[in-house]
Amino acid sequence: MPQDADIPPDQSLRIGDLARLAGTTTRTIRYYEEMGLLPAAAQRPSRSHRVYTAADVERLRELMRLKDLLGVSLGELGTLLAAEEARAEVRAQLRREDVDPARRRELLAEALGHLDRQLALVLHRAEELEKLHRELDDRRKRVRRKIRELDANAGGTFPPAPADALSS
């Protein structure tokens, strides 16, 4: 668990701060940048320090969250993230109301597609996890029942023969 020093002092964070706030390392951040997951802030004067904002903390946390929850590689994550980028683009375009409705619809439809792809991934995994959950729950109930049976005739003779096979 990351040391949750959740007092984001606001803009102008440096890479070390970002690492601490997101619960990771500077190496990882540079690596993610290299992989295109964190945009390289193109106009950085080369050899000067990287600067970040609170939004970047959020973005990085979201990245790590998705990576963990969806169990995807950084490459696949990059694809999903490109969708997020597109959504940001959409938001920017939508904020200016001088875009023609046809284009607006296009952008929105695209965003919808991206969201649906992510949702499909999430739903599939959630379903599988739920299945596993139910299985474990069933096993647990069986074990607890056996314990209760055992406790019922405590101090007595042998308990009644169980007679039911436990599924593997």
Place this chain on the structure above:
Amino acid sequence: MPQDADIPPDQSLRIGDLARLAGTTTRTIRYYEEMGLLPAAAQRPSRSHRVYTAADVERLRELMRLKDLLGVSLGELGTLLAAEEARAEVRAQLRREDVDPARRRELLAEALGHLDRQLALVLHRAEELEKLHRELDDRRKRVRRKIRELDANAGGTFPPAPADALSS
């Protein structure tokens, strides 16, 4: 997705068959054996072929499933699997009714502990996934609402100014 040739011809499978049936490679199977995830069938005459049964197919599939769903390393998976081993042991002992009740309770309690550990893992992940699911659903709803708004006054002038900020 593994090519689901689900016609398990029954016992006496060889490593290639197991690989095909479980949707993986022989290398992976040997590796898992080396890691102690698949027991090495101790009395194999050294330099003879490995033999497997349909149960092993199940076990291997379960292994891959857990690894994927819980996102754990093979090491951690080994620990969880040791629990399964213990449960198998319990089942074996419980089948013979000549074990004294105290020991039975012990074994059952142990099994319960293992199951609870797995359940905790699963529940935590399921919760996180559900949170992500709700978030994506919300975003999707917003996008769809915008599309409907746009479609409502189609062919007309500009749509009414949205006036609501889209959360990042």
Place this chain on the structure above:
DNA sequence: CGTGATCTTCACGTTCACGTCAAGTTTGCA
């Protein structure tokens, strides 16, 4: 009992996702 497919054990190679060290540079601050 020959033979081709499949398997055996080394052993080294590879990819991913970073860790780690080195040498020089930039920044915040006294």
Place this chain on the structure above:
DNA sequence: TGCAAACTTGACGTGAACGTGAAGATCACG
């Protein structure tokens, strides 16, 4: 302006989880 702390790029190292040969043994079948 001086300086320590934090940063920069570059390069090599590492652990996990396999992939990929090589050289020989074994199996299943005609």
